[in-house]
Each structure stands twice: as structure tokens, then as C-alpha cells.
Amino acid sequence: MMNQGGITETLAPPGTNSLEDRHVVDARHGQPSSYSSSTVGSEASSWTPHSVNNSFTGNGYSAGSTYGFEQQAQPPRRDDMNSATEASSLSLGSTSVPQDYNGYVTYQNPTNSYGYGTTGYTGYYSGYQQQSNHSYSQPAGAYQSTGSPYQPLSSFQNTGSYAAPPSYSNTYYSPGDYQTAGTYPNSSYGSQTWNDGNYANFSTYQYPNYPSTSSAYGSGNSAAASVQYQPQYKQWTDYYAQSEVNCAPGMENLSVASSSNPQCPTPGVPDGTQASNSQPPPTAVPSWRPEPVSSGLPSQQPSVVASAGHDSYWKQHAAPGFQNYNSAAGHSAFYQPLDSKNAYGSYSDEQNSTSNQGPNLQYPVVHQVPQIHQASQQISPTLDPRRGSKVQIQTNPRIVSNLALGLTKTDKAGSGTTAVAKPAYIGVSLTKPNDKGLSSDASDPALKPATFPKSLRGYVERVLARCKDEEQIAASQAVLKELITSATADGTLYTQDWDAKPLFPLPDMDGLSNTFQSPSPLPTLRRSPGRRTKSRWEPLPEEKLVNKTPPLTAEPLKYGGYMNDRNRKPFVGNLESKDGLNTTSFLAVEQKTASFQKPFKRQRLSNSLTTADNGDASSDSDKESSLTAFYSGVMGFSNTPEERKKRESRSKRFEKGHGNRVEISHFKPKSAGSANLYTRRATAIVLSKTFEESGSKAVEDIDWDALTVRGTCQEIEKRYLRLTSAPDPATVRPEDVLEKALTMVQNSQKNYLYKCDQLKSIRQDLTVQRIRNKLTVKVYETHARLALEVGDLPEYNQCQSQLKTLYAEGIEGCHMEFSAYGLLCVILHSNNYRDLSSLMSRLSNDAKNDEAVKHALAVRRAVTSGNYVMFFGLYRTAPNLNSCLMDLFVDKMRYKAVNCMCRSYRPTVPVSYVAKVLGFAYASSVSGGSDEKDSDGLEECVDWLKAHGACLVADNNGEMQLDTKASCSSLYIPEPGDAVAHGDSSLAVNDFLARASS
């Protein structure tokens, strides 16, 4: 919600301004500095108008100084968080809000510290739990230490990763949503690489803040925050992709290279997050601190708490929590806008990265990329070069942003390597090789930045960021408290992917948050972020609000990834952010389902609930699974590498199995309004997953029956649009409608382009629904004939090859007619002995007795023997559309014939005879009329002969004669007049249109 709000704000400055103002206030309260800083960069560019906000953020700047502040603030936040978790979420809510602000600041600081410290995660965690400041100072060490402890303890790592994830998610989100996070980063930005890390951290912080804001935040914060963030991210991404692309990109930028710009869009989100964070931090902080104090263990404990909180979180969210969130989201959204603006401003001012952010902001793809980057960063940090990796990652992220799509491969590789930062990085940010290098590099810088994402913080921040008003914040805080406490109780505080954890829905804002979440999933779909976002989401703008499930599915993957990252390294923060997104989506789903699960439980529940949930569960349950999930998540963001795909596919199978069924069952029943939207997205996500998986290798493992879409669209007319995502049942026409559509096309008077478009959409719907029957054959036959008529061979070939398999399946149709076409095609195109004789030997006796086939065989004979008289005789009597195919060969045949005549005839040949024998007369008689047939044909023939260099003379009677001897050596094949650079004149639009319309 917040994100959306922020986005919208960014989009609509006025609205945002108001929001910003609020945010500003918030920012001032809590993390103004951080926000301002983060937002400054991103928003600065986009949101210059927000300068006011920036001024607010100015605080954030101070936040830059912030580190100190932040650290301090962080502790409070933690305290707040703890208190929040401990105390009733609601009570915390209101009070916490202010605290949140503080917390935000602190959080941001912590995040900064985290990012800087890279200890990041530990720092984050520790910060969250113990001292945000400490984490900062210690970030690297703490992170590492935490990292190790985390790693040993799956939970720990998870938490670490979670924390990181949050940060990541934050960063990711923050890119868009979390520009506020960006503000965090601002401080970090100041340090540049650190900034990146900081950003990540910030984002994470924010996320944690979010969670913290929600009562559960402390424990659930990371997760919850992450969840929220994720949703937000998704939403943001969606938004970004759609309208807020800028923001999303900004987010990404921030995450990547402390791109303040990206943050700008995110700023709004960050604001929200910050606001939320500020509240949550307190809650989270306290809880966390105690635990963190102990060191790694504390973090774990907090994580556990968090998980507990999560459960509670979820539950609360499910009911009131969601509402609260919504309200909170609304608040956060307002804040976010402000924050984002502020952050942008601050960012821009503080950080150089602003420029980066600027670019990022512009493109949704960028967002995705940044996310990826973050993820990669996080991962890398988690791996060897945690610190360095972070930094590098950030840098990488930038690159990645560019490369994001391509990165999937690397992601896969990364997955292969395990959650190791390198692979992940690679996968996420760059291609594998690049990723590795980057990761290593990044790892070093990462340490400095201490970018460890505090997933939990991020989660909290996200949650809070969502909140638009204090009520929401309070509610969120309450939820966060529960989440965190439950998480701590479960010991999942650290293990959970807070980043991945879906934000619990805010009562009012849920829709928005959801929408945000949905966008984030898009980024997760890394492969074709831009496209997917556009294609998938454009049609579903409304859905965004409603669609939490799709994000969930996407998020689960991320979640897993986050988990992995966290486990391995604090830096995972980036990954976590992704995870966070995933988780957020999951959370959202869960929330919707109203079943609150602890992280682990979540997984299980989530499985039952949705695929996304499954993903979370898997991540929680197994590191590997989480890794796979992560990978998948990574994949989602960028293009996952093959390995990742494979792993994802494995893990996804489960998800699919569960998720799909669940989703389908859930969604189908809902089949109306928002429910439909959900289902659509969910299935779409599932499908996209399956596609990714299938890409890896498990096509045969996919249960296509379960995935087959049943269309519900009643529109007869439908434009063809190549699917870039899973089909949406609402836009797919069922068989009876398709039949009408076919009749409509057949009776249509419109031109070929229209018909082709319609038929392709019919074909697509048939394919998507896996309808293979007479209707299918009819459609392909109709299209093939139309294509032949206008000479659209590529389209014809597509149909022909489909028909071949359809006929082979025993479906009735005009088999003979099309085997004749097939024969003619071979004759006219390849005409080699082996193909021909094998084709002919395969003809059945029935076929050989068929008129059309007989004709085709006769044409073949005429062509191989060069018998032009026979050829043109057959041309005249061609059944069906055989003549259309022969058309393609006419010129060649004529040229050969004239060559032959020139060689054989002496002294002359009357042109009228040539015209008659070579089919000119016939051709003209078709259009001309029998009377002028000869003359018309003659004229055309003369033109043709002249064009081919023949010598024509008039004899005594004035009749044109072909001077064979003179022509013998002068014949040539003219350059086709309508030749085009690409070699296919039928692609020349004007010509094509002319032909098509005739």
C-alpha cells in the first residue's frame, strides 16, 4: 500500500506531496534522516519537488550523520520492537509510531551500519536485536559472525539472511518503495559502496522497521517486513512497471549502487517503511537486542521471536492486522511518498548514486534489476566476500540492472553454487562469470558497507512503510510484535526470511500493498522483467490491489533465496529483499487466508495455502530448499541460471503441486472480481514458474493437466498478443466461443492482416487450453489457406507443421489437400532427390489417388523434367490452392522455359506463343476478360521478356517475335524490383498490405 501510495505519489506529485508532507513528518519523527538520505538520491531526481520532503529527509541527512543517530535510534527501535512485540501490538502501534520514527532513524542507521558493517546481517540482526549502532560499527564482523552462527543454525542463517533479506527486500523495495530505505542508504551512500550496503541495510532496516511497526515486527518483523516489502515490492514493481517504473528502478538503483534515484520511487515506500520502521524498530529492537546481545544467538532468538511474531503477525494481519496494515499502509504510503522524496533528495544530495538512481527510477526493469542486484549482493556477502561482495554487488546491481534479464543464467549458476553469495550474485546481478567476479569483489566492498540486510528490520520497515497513518502503524506494530514474538519463540527469528515474508495486509491498504507485492513478483520474474511487468500486469492493473497470491508465488522463491542468503551471509540482505518480496507476497497470501503461520509453519501452511507459501515453507524447512527457493526467487528477479532453474524446478514442483492445486482451488472458487484476479496471477505465477522450471529440465514432470487453463472469455474478437506469461483464463476463450470466432473470421470481409491476427489468437487460445480436435484442425487449415492465398509462407509453414502432427494423431481434416501442399512445398523449395523420394514413398495409395495429390505429383514431374507446357497446364487446372504454391515457382519455370526455347527454336518464336505456353494468357484472362485475354497476356509477356533481357523483334505482320539466337546469350534474371534489405519482400509493409487487401 505504502509503496503504491508512494508510487502514486511519485507519479502524481500533488498527491505525493501531501503524502510526503506526512511522510516528512514521519521521517522527521523516525528516520527522517535516513529517509531523506535514501530518498534524496532517488527522489531527488524524480521528486525534486519533494524537496520539502527532502528537507524532512534532511533529517535523514542528518541521519547520514545518521549513523550515529541511526545506531542510537536503532537500539531504541529494537527496544521499541521488543516492546512492541512484547507489548500489545496495538498499544505499541500508536506510541510506537513515534518510536518507529526514531526507530526508523535508528533503523536506518542500523541499516546503514549494517550495510557498512556488512556485518550487515549480524549487524542488522544484532542491531535489531541488540544494537543497531553496534551492528553498524561491527557490521562486518558482526555480520560475519552472525553469518557464521546463522549459517550453522539454519534458523540463524535464515534470520541473518532474513534480516539481510529484509534489507535486500528493503533495498529492493527501497529502490522503489524503500527509497526511504534509500535514505538509510544515504548514509551508506555517503560511503558509496557502503552506501550500497547501507542501502541494502537500510532497506532491510526499514523492512525490519515495518515488521516492528507491526506488533509482530520484532520477530516477524523481518519476515513480516520482508513480506510486506515484498508485496510492496511486487506492487511497487508492478506499479513501477506500470506507472511507477521510476520508483521501482530507483529502488533498484539504490540497492544496486546506492542508487538514490531508484530509491526515490521507493522513497515513498521507504517512507512508509520508515514510518513503520520507526514504530517497529522500537518493538523489534528491544526484542532483538536482548538476543543479539548474546551475539549470534540473540539474533536467532530474535528471529525466533520474530517468527513467533510472524505467526501472530500473520494472524493479526489476517484479521485486524491486515486492516491495520492497510491503515498503516496508507500511512506508510503517505510517508513513503514523503520519505521517498526526502530520501531521494537526501540521496541525491548525499550520494552520488543519485544519478544512478535516477536512471533506475526511470525503468521498471531497472527495478527488477536492482532487486536482483540486491539479491545478488546479499548473496555474495553471505558468501565469502560478504563485505566486499556487498559493495560489489551494489556495483554489480547497477550492471545487473542493465543485465538483469540476462542474469537469470547467472542466477542459476549461483543457485548451483549454493546460496553462496557468489553464485547468487552472479545469478542475480550478472551473468554467472560476472557474478562470481562481482560477488567476490562485492564481497569485499560489502564488508565495508556492512550492507547486511536486516531482513527483519526491513520487514518491519516495510510493514511500517505501508502504513499511511498512525492507526495503521499501530496495528502493524501490533502484528509485528506478534510476529516477532512468535518468531523468537520459534527460534525462527533469524532463520526466517523476513524479506521474503509477505507483509501482512493492512486493513485499508491491503489492496495497495498487495498490488505492490504483485509488482515485486514481476521483478522476481527477472527474465523478462520489462515485458512481463507490462504484459502481465498491464492487463491486471486492478488486480494489483487484490492480487497478493501471485506475488506470493513469486515471493516464495525469493523467500527461499533469501533464506539461503541469510543463512550464508548477512549480505544476503539483497537476496533477502527479494525473499522479502516473496515472503511478503506469501504473507499477504497467508494473511488473506487468514492463517498465520510461523515462519516454518508458514511454509507448511503456505504450501497448503499457496505456492508462494510453499516456497517459503520449503526455504524455511531446508536450507537447500530455501536456496532453491532463493534461486527461484532470483530467477524470478532476473533470469535465473539453469542450475537455479533446475533447483527451482525441483522445489517448485512441490510448490506447484501444492500451490497450484491450492491456488487453483482457492482461486477458482473465488472466480469473481478480486478472486479472479488472484487466481489469474497465481496461476500465471505458477505457470511462469513451471516455465522456468521446464526451462531447466522438468518439462515432462510438469503436470500439464493441472496447469491447463479453462477460458472464460466470451469475447469473440481478440487481438493476438504473444504470451509472455501464463495465460489468464479471463482472457482465454472457451471452445464454443472459439468456434464462433472462427466463423466470424471466415465470414469477415476484412483484410488478411486482421484475419491472421484473429486466427493467431484463436490458435493461441486453443494451444493454451490444449484443445486438439476437429476445431483445431479447422482453424489451422483455415489459417494455412489464408496464408497461402496471400503468400504468407512463414505462417503457412507453422500451420502445416501443426497440421502434420494433428493429422498424425488421427484427427480428421483435409489431409489430402494438405499433403498435396506439403509435396508442392518440397518440390518448390528443396527439391532434392532424397527428400522427394522419401516423401513420395510415404504416400499411401489413397493419397496417390487423390486429385490434389495427383496434381502435386504431376507438378513434380513437370518440374523435374523441365516440362514447362505441362507445368503451366497444371497451373491452369490446379485444385484447391495448389496454384498459390505454384505461383512461387512460376517465374523460375518461365525463365528456364525461355532459356530452353532460345536454345531450341530458330529463328524466332512468336511472343504470343510464349505467352500462351508460359501461362501469361491465362494469368491475364483471370483478371482481364476473355476478349482481351490474348493481348493482355501478350503485353505482360513482352514486359516480362524484356525484363529478362530477351531480344524482341517485330516481323512483317507486326507480330512480336522472340529472336532466339540473339536472346540466347542475353537472358538474365533481373534483380527483383521489390527487393528489400532483409530479403523478404513480403515483409515490405506497403506491398504486403496491398496484396493482403486485394
Place this chain on the structure above:
Amino acid sequence: MAYLSMGEAHRRITDYLGRFSDAVSSQDVASLKHLLSLSSNSPSLLSLADALNLFQDANRLIKQSDKYSQFAEIVVPLFRCLQNYKLNNLVDAYHAYEKAANAFIQEFRNWDSAWALEALYVIAYEIRVLAERADRELSANGKSPEKLKAAGSYLMKVFGVLAGKGPKRVGALYVTCQLFKIYFKLGTVHLCRSVIRSIETARIFDFEEFPQRDKVTYMYYTGRLEVYNENFTAADQKLSYALAHCNPRSEENIRMILKYLIPVKLSIGILPQDWLLEKYNLVEYRNIVQALKRGDLQLLRSALEEHEDRFLRSGVYLVLEKLELQVYQRLLKKIYIIQKQKDPSKAHQMKLEVIIKALKWLEIDMDLDEVECIVAILIHKNLVKGYFAHKSKVVVLSKQDPFPKLTGKPVNA
């Protein structure tokens, strides 16, 4: 089957193992290849299979002894293959054999000399034959046959081992021929090209160095490829080489060569003796040869129609169909000779109507334009020397050699 005692089974197995290890250590190819030759159905192998089915613990037997265990990689799958082969589980047998073959090629690679080439030949042959049978079993069970393809990729690996410098290279052509057989059977003839290229361009291969039988087989297949490519001169050359060097007692092989060589020779204007067709049971070509001799278009067409399936399958249909022009040439030549007998001064002017009338006698109905076109093509392809006067509808023949013979050259395009 006679009762087989455990002791007897044990004895047979150890006997086999002993012979195997002796053959390898003494580099005795002759006995080694017998031990690998599955399809020979030799009694010793079959009885061994019985023994293996009875005595289930042969693997332990192999691994217990240092002497045998070094061959475990080869022998263990080989035993499994034998068992399955005996039980007619050909797909499983193939899998096991391929495993054994892979282990063998691994060993073979390490042997410096080429002493085991013969054994490798046996393996290359066996794996192909077994794959074909396994594919039949697969398709009978409704599964997609893919073992032959797998055998092809195994043989490509073998080819890679052999196609280098050194004494082993003489084995390359045998493997190439086995590959040809697979590719032709699979219809993936284009895959032959890479192998051919390495044989014909690599300097390490002196073609005459290869064993005779491999050279003949190689020439047969490459000749067939040239037929597909419509390169009749090269096809004639290769198939003639194969015919000339083929063992005269392998009548079936000669027949196979002639099956392609005859159409090729026909298309360059060389007709076979009738006894040749008789001797090698290639009577389907008899009417075609007759048609060419008589200029009887109708006979050619009916002969083509009669054996269409066979010709299409062997891929010579299109070659034979092109003989039509030669039949026209023969027909015109006959008309020319008759005209010359009637009135030598006007013999070189042939009216189109006459040709149409002659075709009518052959029960072929063609209109003026079509015949004119045929004549134009004949002149164009240099089967008739002269020109066609359109106005008067007369073919004016050259006074000197109006119907040039092809004499070994294909009809030019």
C-alpha cells in the same frame, strides 16, 4: 535343457573368465573376438548364459580374483548382457553391451598396438546389430526406438579413437562403414558427411591402406550418397570401384551394388546385358532397359509404375524417371532412321505430326504444344542436335550426328 549343476555353471564361468584374461594378456585377438561375439550364437556363449542365469554370483567371482577383476568393467556388463540376451531382453542386453563396449574402448585406447582391432570390429558390429534388434523390440512395445541412434554415437566415439595417427587408423574405415549403415537406416544421411570428410581429407588416411572389404563398403555407401546428390559421374565412379573390388563370391553384395549402379549407368547411357540382370535377380530393370532400347515410352512408364514402391524406397525412382528423355531421343532416332530409309534427302526434317503419331501408336496422347516442348527440351539438353522451326512445326536435325550418344556423360542440365 539339460540339468545344469552348480559346479558346472561355476566351471563354465571361470572357464570364460580364464579365456578372456588369457586372450587379453597374450593379445590373442582370434579368441578374444569370439568371446565378444554375441550374435554368433556360439554354443559356448549360450551355455555360458545358462550358467550365468543359474549361478547368480558371477560378479563376486570376478571381483575376488585379481586376474579377473581388472576386466570387471568389461566382463560384468557383458555377463549381464549375455543373461538378458539369452532371455531375449534385447533392450537390456543392449544397455549392458554398450556399457561393456565403453569399457572396452577405454582399455583399447590404452593399448599401444592395434592388436585388438578385430575384437573392436566385432564390438562395433555387435552393437549395431543388437541396437537394431533392441529397436525392433522397443517399437513392438510401442516405445520410441532410439538404441540405434545411441549405437551411432558410440561408434562415433570409436571413430574418434581410431582416427588418429598410428596403427589403429586402419580400423577407422570399418567403423565408418558401420556408421553408414546406421545412418542410412535411420535416414540421417547428412551425418555421413563429417565422417566422409575426415576420411577423405585427412592425410593420415591413405585410402588404399584400408582393408579391401571396408573400401568396397565405403565406396558403395558414398556412391549411394552421390546418387542422392544427382552426381552421376561420381556415383558411377564409386559404385564401379565397389563392383570391381567386391568379392565375386559375395553375390548379394554385388547385387546391392548393381541395384544402384545400373540406374546410374542407364542415366549416362550405358545399358546392362540381360544376363547380368538375370544373374543378380535385378529383373525389375529389364523393362526399363527394353524401353530405352526401343524408345518405348509406354513401357518405361508402366515399368516405373509397376515397381514404383521399390524404386522409391531404394531412392532410384527419380533417376529412372529421368530416363524418359533418353526414351524420347530413341524414339526420334527411330523415326529418323525410318525417314532416312524412305527419303534420305528429307530425313533431317521431322514434322511434329509424325512424332505425335508415333506417340499415339504407343498409346500416349500428347498435344502439339507438349510435344513441341519435349522436342525443345531434347534440343536444349543436347540429346538432339538441330533446331525447331515454330512456324512450320518441324524439327530440323543436324546432318551430322543428330542424336549424339551420351557415352558416359550424364544428360546435361
